[in-house]
Amino acid sequence: MITKVKKQLEDISNEVVSYEMILSDGTISSVPKDEANTDYQAIQQWVADGNTIEEAD
Amino acid sequence: MSTVSVNTIDKNSGSTLTIGSAGTTVNIAGTAGTGFPADTDTVRPNAMPLVINGSMAVAQRATSATGLTSSGYNTVDRFKTNISGLGTWTETQESLTSGNAYTDGFSNALKIDCTTADASPAASDRLYWTYRFEGQDLQLLKKGTANAEKVTVSFWIKATKTGTNILELYDNDNSRDVSAAYTISTTNTWEHKVVSFPADTTGVLDDNNGSSLFIIWALGAGSNYTSGTLNTSWSNNVNANRYVGQVNHGDSTSNNVHITGVQMEVGEYTSSTIPPFQHESYGDNLMRCSRYFQLMARGLVGRGQTSTTCSVGGTFPNGQMRATPTITLNASGLASSIQTPGVDAYDISSLASSGGNSLGIFVKFNTDGSPAISTGAIMVTNGNDNPLLLMSAEL
Numbered sequence: 001m002i003t004k005v006k007k008q009l010e011d012i013s014n015e016v017v018s019y020e021m022i023l024s025d026g027t028i029s030s031v032p033k034d035e036a037n038t039d040y041q042a043i044q045q046w047v048a049d050g051n052t053i054e055e056a057d
Numbered sequence: 058m059s060t061v062s063v064n065t066i067d068k069n070s071g072s073t074l075t076i077g078s079a080g081t082t083v084n085i086a087g088t089a090g091t092g093f094p095a096d097t098d099t100v101r102p103n104a105m106p107l108v109i110n111g112s113m114a115v116a117q118r119a120t121s122a123t124g125l126t127s128s129g130y131n132t133v134d135r136f137k138t139n140i141s142g143l144g145t146w147t148e149t150q151e152s153l154t155s156g157n158a159y160t161d162g163f164s165n166a167l168k169i170d171c172t173t174a175d176a177s178p179a180a181s182d183r184l185y186w187t188y189r190f191e192g193q194d195l196q197l198l199k200k201g202t203a204n205a206e207k208v209t210v211s212f213w214i215k216a217t218k219t220g221t222n223i224l225e226l227y228d229n230d231n232s233r234d235v236s237a238a239y240t241i242s243t244t245n246t247w248e249h250k251v252v253s254f255p256a257d258t259t260g261v262l263d264d265n266n267g268s269s270l271f272i273i274w275a276l277g278a279g280s281n282y283t284s285g286t287l288n289t290s291w292s293n294n295v296n297a298n299r300y301v302g303q304v305n306h307g308d309s310t311s312n313n314v315h316i317t318g319v320q321m322e323v324g325e326y327t328s329s330t331i332p333p334f335q336h337e338s339y340g341d342n343l344m345r346c347s348r349y350f351q352l353m354a355r356g357l358v359g360r361g362q363t364s365t366t367c368s369v370g371g372t373f374p375n376g377q378m379r380a381t382p383t384i385t386l387n388a389s390g391l392a393s394s395i396q397t398p399g400v401d402a403y404d405i406s407s408l409a410s411s412g413g414n415s416l417g418i419f420v421k422f423n424t425d426g427s428p429a430i431s432t433g434a435i436m437v438t439n440g441n442d443n444p445l446l447l448m449s450a451e452l
């Protein structure tokens with residue numbers, strides 16, 4: 001279960017390239033911005049359920 | 058001993074051919090019997106097993122995972138344990154040394170062990186295993202057309218709890234499903250199940266790399282999934298009709314469930330006619346699993362950017378993946394995993410970002426800053442012999 005998501009930026013363009021995703025078991029992953037990635041799909045559903053992605057540091 | 062060579066020996070009448078006075082019976086044109094196996098291999102439309110890692114031999118992530126209360130791929134590749142509010146579980150890749158599944162040629166199984174029971178699941182609770190297919194791999198089913206094929210799933214299963222269980226095919230592209238009940242008859246005994254499903258002339262599977270069809274082994278469910286009438290014909294999804302009659306394997310901490318030898322065949326088969334399991338070498342099995350999950354130990358190169366960051370990139374070690382993978386650091390592989398050749402080695406502390414495509418990745422690492430990173434060339438060297446990155450493009 002996703003507990004927190006934060007944007008990760010590309011250095012030069014400063015655009016979002018991936019998301020830090022933290023699960024309820026403590027696992028921290030980097031999820032690419034790829035519509036075919038099922039973790040990215042889960043983040044989109046997480047947002048649709050009313051959750052908010054944090055800005056990058 | 059003499060040899061007689063003929064093209065055809067036909068029966069005179071009836072359904073069996075008798076050879077010799079002892080009355081040995083052989084199969085004729087794939088019908089049930091004893092003696093020679095039915096000649097069904099030649100009619101398979103697929104060159105390789107449709108189900109990848111059905112033997113449960115490959116477990117790249119781990120061989121054991123404890124305290125599971127949510128869904129995920131935990132041990133054996135390609136098989137997902139889905140937990141939604143129904144108990145706490147330990148999952149293992151089990152080594153088999155006895156029993157009917159072992160006798161049939163399987164040395165590994167997927168096992169879940171209930172460690173916190175839930176004898177009264179809430180209405181929305183569910184526990185199940187899934188195997189997920191890409192739509193482009195199942196176009197041979199001709200689903201959604203007038204020529205749609207029947208499908209048969211077979212597997213070995215062993216459970217502490219006996220009774221009715223539900224196997225389901227779920228069409229994720231069109232939200233359609235069909236369920237079938239089977240019975241686990243004897244406690245803690247391997248039983249071989251062969252379950253056939255009707256053809257579906259509605260709902261074409263997408264011809265792409267998305268998640269199209271699921272095989273679902275229900276293991277427990279609340280009333281939201283059990284209060285209707287079991288859906289034994291393909292239809293649009295109605296949750297109440299999916300797992301009617303399913304026993305709850307999570308109702309006692311004494312309960313275990315084990316599965317192996319999973320195969321899916323195009324066509325309708327019985328326990329007498331199901332083609333033999335297509336065993337693959339470990340290497341072939343691993344390469345097919347690698348489309349969905351890979352470990353990265355070394356091979357990425359790049360450069361230091363600041364005293365605490367560096368970026369590296371490269372292609373995947375075991376070939377193209379299904380999609381751009383999710384990257385997770387392997388905690389035991391962080392120490393001295395990157396180095397400036399001839400200068401120093403660095404410990405990785407976290408992932409700053411990642412990207413790429415199905416052919417390769419780039420990753421930006423943060424380090425602990427001690428020592429400071431040189432701004433020269435950086436390479437992933439796997440200094441402590443443990444994989445550094447877990448890369449998942451699972452369905």
